Amino acid sequence: MQAIHIDADGAVAAIDLPDHRGDQYAAVRTMLGGDADQAVYHRSALLWVHGDGQRQHLPANLVAWTLASAWRGVALPYQLFGDVVVTGRDSDGDSAPLTDRLAGQVRAVAGTVEETMTGWRMRPPISQDAAISQLLAYARNDVNG
Numbered sequence: 001m002q003a004i005h006i007d008a009d010g011a012v013a014a015i016d017l018p019d020h021r022g023d024q025y026a027a028v029r030t031m032l033g034g035d036a037d038q039a040v041y042h043r044s045a046l047l048w049v050h051g052d053g054q055r056q057h058l059p060a061n062l063v064a065w066t067l068a069s070a071w072r073g074v075a076l077p078y079q080l081f082g083d084v085v086v087t088g089r090d091s092d093g094d095s096a097p098l099t100d101r102l103a104g105q106v107r108a109v110a111g112t113v114e115e116t117m118t119g120w121r122m123r124p125p126i127s128q129d130a131a132i133s134q135l136l137a138y139a140r141n142d143v144n145g
Contacts, residue, residue, distance in 0.1 A: 048087065
């Protein structure tokens, strides 16, 4: 089953998960390093996040947060911690292969985060609010364009 793995450092890689649900969960759990929770930020996608990432002091995943915020249309008031796996979601709410369109959005947002962070090294934003607004404006264009 087609999916995408988003490292906490922003690297994105296509992965192939087993078709059987129990095997999928085991594979995702291994990739995340602990219990995996499903989060819905897009009606056709699931973000699998570490169930205890914040308490285990895993790094914030800026790419996953930006993607989820862009899909929701609002800056999430909390972070996503550790690595994240993105799968598709079927009409029953179960995992499904990630569509090429959504996979393209994940890759586009990851590229946008990297480019924006690089630009900020040369010219930092004037405030955290300005940074969030700028980053989400670019990411919304990636998912809506």
